Amino acid sequence: MRAGEVTKEKIKRSALKLFVAQGVDGTGVREIAKVAGITEGAIYRHFKGKDELVWELFNTHHSDYAAQLDALQAAQTGIAAKLDAMVRGFCRFYDDDETLLRFLLLVQHGQLSKVKDGAMTPVTVMYDVIQGGIDAGEINVPDANEATAWILGILLQTATFKTYDRLTGPMTPRADALVGACLRVLGTS
Amino acid sequence: MRAGEVTKEKIKRSALKLFVAQGVDGTGVREIAKVAGITEGAIYRHFKGKDELVWELFNTHHSDYAAQLDALQAAQTGIAAKLDAMVRGFCRFYDDDETLLRFLLLVQHGQLSKVKDGAMTPVTVMYDVIQGGIDAGEINVPDANEATAWILGILLQTATFKTYDRLTGPMTPRADALVGACLRVLGTS
Amino acid sequence: MRAGEVTKEKIKRSALKLFVAQGVDGTGVREIAKVAGITEGAIYRHFKGKDELVWELFNTHHSDYAAQLDALQAAQTGIAAKLDAMVRGFCRFYDDDETLLRFLLLVQHGQLSKVKDGAMTPVTVMYDVIQGGIDAGEINVPDANEATAWILGILLQTATFKTYDRLTGPMTPRADALVGACLRVLGTS
Amino acid sequence: MRAGEVTKEKIKRSALKLFVAQGVDGTGVREIAKVAGITEGAIYRHFKGKDELVWELFNTHHSDYAAQLDALQAAQTGIAAKLDAMVRGFCRFYDDDETLLRFLLLVQHGQLSKVKDGAMTPVTVMYDVIQGGIDAGEINVPDANEATAWILGILLQTATFKTYDRLTGPMTPRADALVGACLRVLGTS
DNA sequence: CATGAATGAGGGTTCATTCAT
DNA sequence: TATGAATGAACCCTCATTCAT
Numbered sequence: 001m002r003a004g005e006v007t008k009e010k011i012k013r014s015a016l017k018l019f020v021a022q023g024v025d026g027t028g029v030r031e032i033a034k035v036a037g038i039t040e041g042a043i044y045r046h047f048k049g050k051d052e053l054v055w056e057l058f059n060t061h062h063s064d065y066a067a068q069l070d071a072l073q074a075a076q077t078g079i080a081a082k083l084d085a086m087v088r089g090f091c092r093f094y095d096d097d098e099t100l101l102r103f104l105l106l107v108q109h110g111q112l113s114k115v116k117d118g119a120m121t122p123v124t125v126m127y128d129v130i131q132g133g134i135d136a137g138e139i140n141v142p143d144a145n146e147a148t149a150w151i152l153g154i155l156l157q158t159a160t161f162k163t164y165d166r167l168t169g170p171m172t173p174r175a176d177a178l179v180g181a182c183l184r185v186l187g188t189s
Numbered sequence: 190m191r192a193g194e195v196t197k198e199k200i201k202r203s204a205l206k207l208f209v210a211q212g213v214d215g216t217g218v219r220e221i222a223k224v225a226g227i228t229e230g231a232i233y234r235h236f237k238g239k240d241e242l243v244w245e246l247f248n249t250h251h252s253d254y255a256a257q258l259d260a261l262q263a264a265q266t267g268i269a270a271k272l273d274a275m276v277r278g279f280c281r282f283y284d285d286d287e288t289l290l291r292f293l294l295l296v297q298h299g300q301l302s303k304v305k306d307g308a309m310t311p312v313t314v315m316y317d318v319i320q321g322g323i324d325a326g327e328i329n330v331p332d333a334n335e336a337t338a339w340i341l342g343i344l345l346q347t348a349t350f351k352t353y354d355r356l357t358g359p360m361t362p363r364a365d366a367l368v369g370a371c372l373r374v375l376g377t378s
Numbered sequence: 379m380r381a382g383e384v385t386k387e388k389i390k391r392s393a394l395k396l397f398v399a400q401g402v403d404g405t406g407v408r409e410i411a412k413v414a415g416i417t418e419g420a421i422y423r424h425f426k427g428k429d430e431l432v433w434e435l436f437n438t439h440h441s442d443y444a445a446q447l448d449a450l451q452a453a454q455t456g457i458a459a460k461l462d463a464m465v466r467g468f469c470r471f472y473d474d475d476e477t478l479l480r481f482l483l484l485v486q487h488g489q490l491s492k493v494k495d496g497a498m499t500p501v502t503v504m505y506d507v508i509q510g511g512i513d514a515g516e517i518n519v520p521d522a523n524e525a526t527a528w529i530l531g532i533l534l535q536t537a538t539f540k541t542y543d544r545l546t547g548p549m550t551p552r553a554d555a556l557v558g559a560c561l562r563v564l565g566t567s
Numbered sequence: 568m569r570a571g572e573v574t575k576e577k578i579k580r581s582a583l584k585l586f587v588a589q590g591v592d593g594t595g596v597r598e599i600a601k602v603a604g605i606t607e608g609a610i611y612r613h614f615k616g617k618d619e620l621v622w623e624l625f626n627t628h629h630s631d632y633a634a635q636l637d638a639l640q641a642a643q644t645g646i647a648a649k650l651d652a653m654v655r656g657f658c659r660f661y662d663d664d665e666t667l668l669r670f671l672l673l674v675q676h677g678q679l680s681k682v683k684d685g686a687m688t689p690v691t692v693m694y695d696v697i698q699g700g701i702d703a704g705e706i707n708v709p710d711a712n713e714a715t716a717w718i719l720g721i722l723l724q725t726a727t728f729k730t731y732d733r734l735t736g737p738m739t740p741r742a743d744a745l746v747g748a749c750l751r752v753l754g755t756s
Numbered sequence: 757c758a759t760g761a762a763t764g765a766g767g768g769t770t771c772a773t774t775c776a777t
Numbered sequence: 778t779a780t781g782a783a784t785g786a787a788c789c790c791t792c793a794t795t796c797a798t
Contacts, residue, residue: 041769146347
């Protein structure tokens with residue numbers, strides 16, 4: 001890894017932590033630099049500006065998560081198996097890098113509109129799986145979009161409760177319960 | 190309503206709209222004043238500062254929502270009826286004042302820690318109902334907190350999807366489907 | 379004069395002096411504020427930004443000078459009398475507010491392109507007078523534009539020499555000599 | 568020409584173009600380097616800093632122009648012939664390298680004070696010629712300095728008009744007219 | 757009660773320059 | 778020699794807040 005790359009990674013890590021703790025608007029470039037152990041100006045060698053830093057942080061991982069979720073579901077057959085794989089994947093992602101996942105949830109409001117239409121996102125991956133289940137007659141819900149909201153809501157609010165300390169400990173042990181909840185909500189037999 | 194009260198309400202309404210559209214940090218006092226049709230300085234006659242404005246906006250309605258939800262569930266007997274009333278109430282709240290509900294979701298991260306311990310919130314109301322259902326043997330879930338996350342997730346993510354235009358139209362027509370989803374996820378017989 | 383107007387004038391005067399002494403790019407907003415006896419932020423209540431300050435300073439006086447020169451020539455008949463009036467006017471302007479005139483010369487490069495086409499400027503006023511003299515057969519030069527450059531060159535370079543201290547004392551006593559030079563260069567009989 | 572010299576010339580040419588187009592303060596070292604096809608740091612191997620680059624650019628050519636003008640006038644006898652040679656020389660200089668001449672006009676404000684007293688400059692060359700004409704009784708003007716301003720004004724403002732596109736085409740075809748104007752303004756018979 | 761001028765701290769960003777590689 | 782990462786000061790500008798009017 002080149003010298004510059006190390007700095008860039010330090011900037012990204014520091015920014016991530018601060019953004020999660022204080023929000024994007026609440027975090028200054030000066031502060032990011034200080035935590036990264038460099039000076040403000042150095043950030044601008046690696047990013048065109050604060051906006052680009054936020055966007056790169058979001059887009060890289062958002063796309064990556066989508067791709068990983070998609071790979072997990074594609075390896076399975078049937079809605080139950082696909083959902084099982086995705087939920088477990090989600091829990092693993094969370095436990096691997098909680099800060100990153102919280103960041104993605106935090107900034108999606110501002111960044112999601114920049115994602116180009118038709119791009120694969122965690123939401124579209126989930127939607128496609130559910131729509132597939134409907135088409136195959138495996139689940140019985142009136143609308144795939146609505147059902148997608150339910151599944152994502154169950155997963156994300158569980159994660160959110162951990163943020164507020166209403167739930168503690170890692171996510172992975174909760175995977176079984178989450179899979180059960182998701183299958184029930186979708187009305188699988 | 191006194192003259193001063195009218196101004197105060199204008200400030201609160203303007204702030205609410207702007208906060209939802211641009212975020213709290215992204216909205217300046219100058220801008221709030223302009224939309225309210227007054228000047229910056231006048232705001233400080235009604236609020237100690239921007240923070241207090243945000244807090245008053247949050248806490249008033251947050252408590253109010255909690256109280257209303259609690260009244261709705263208290264009037265019913267049995268988990269199914271209680272949940273039905275609360276979900277329909279939530280949908281009505283959303284349709285009545287979408288901006289307000291979005292605001293509460295938006296700022297909860299920063300404000301929730303200021304809510305004094307033991308206070309009644311929408312979350313605690315929902316938790317108590319679910320815990321009651323568990324105690325009464327009406328539902329079969331391992332942990333009331335976890336189940337609370339599921340129910341809130343289903344409701345809030347549905348609202349969130351409306352924000353992103355993945356779902357359209359009012360919430361109330363979706364109440365039946367939401368009640369069904371919630372009951373299934375809780376494993377009621 | 380309202381309180382705010384006083385401050386605005388102080389800002390404009392301070393900026394003018396500093397711009398002339400150090401150039402526009404070489405003068406910071408902080409410095410302007412300090413010389414004006416206020417803080418940086420106060421400047422932005424009176425001007426949208428540094429650019430607007432420069433533009434207002436330039437355009438106001440540039441247009442004003444043009445109008446005054448035009449009035450002076452319009453009151454006279456014949457190229458000789460018109461030129462005489464304009465040259466004396468120029469000398470008076472210079473002696474009245476040397477800083478202002480130097481500023482106009484200094485920034486014209488950057489600002490002149492913002493002047494809307496067809497607007498009256500000192501250059502167009504002079505051009506019109508000379509073109510009139512050509513049409514009337516009073517002077518014998520091949521091209522009005524070229525002759526306009528000569529006249530303006532004589533006047534402005536004389537002013538420039540004062541900036542470099544190659545010439546000293548007020549301009550007005552030089553008016554006779556300047557008028558003579560201008561008439562000779564135009565080939566009046 | 569050594570390899571290093573080639574780079575140095577590229578830097579000087581790039582800087583010249585950018586300075587003329589954007590001003591000295593408006594042009595960054597980073598930008599100069601990019602246009603020259605090198606990196607920022609490399610500039611500092613050839614120049615102590617930006618100031619030295621500007622100064623070297625100015626002084627070299629300013630002195631050179633003075634020397635060339637002086638040689639031209641020295642080869643002639645009589646004010647008329649000397650002036651004729653200098654004006655034609657000026658036109659040739661302009662047509663040969665317009666960018667360079669514009670640069671000299673642009674930065675003279677800031678750099679002229681660094682020229683050591685007694686040094687030969689285009690201004691002093693012109694002054695000496697005119698003073699010589701006065702002493703010889705060939706021209707009749709009250710003050711050599713004033714007359715120098717007139718002659719330089721005629722020449723430089725003509726060049727300036729070309730910058731503003733009020734005059735177009737090369738300078739050389741205008742030489743006859745310029746010589747005529749200069750001789751008239753000096754009152755030669 | 758309301759105004760809007762002013763403050764002072766901080767925002768994101770660019771700059772000329774230095775220096776390890 | 779040349780690179781480009783890094784510095785640190787300065788840039789223009791916006792902010793929440795105060796206060797004389």
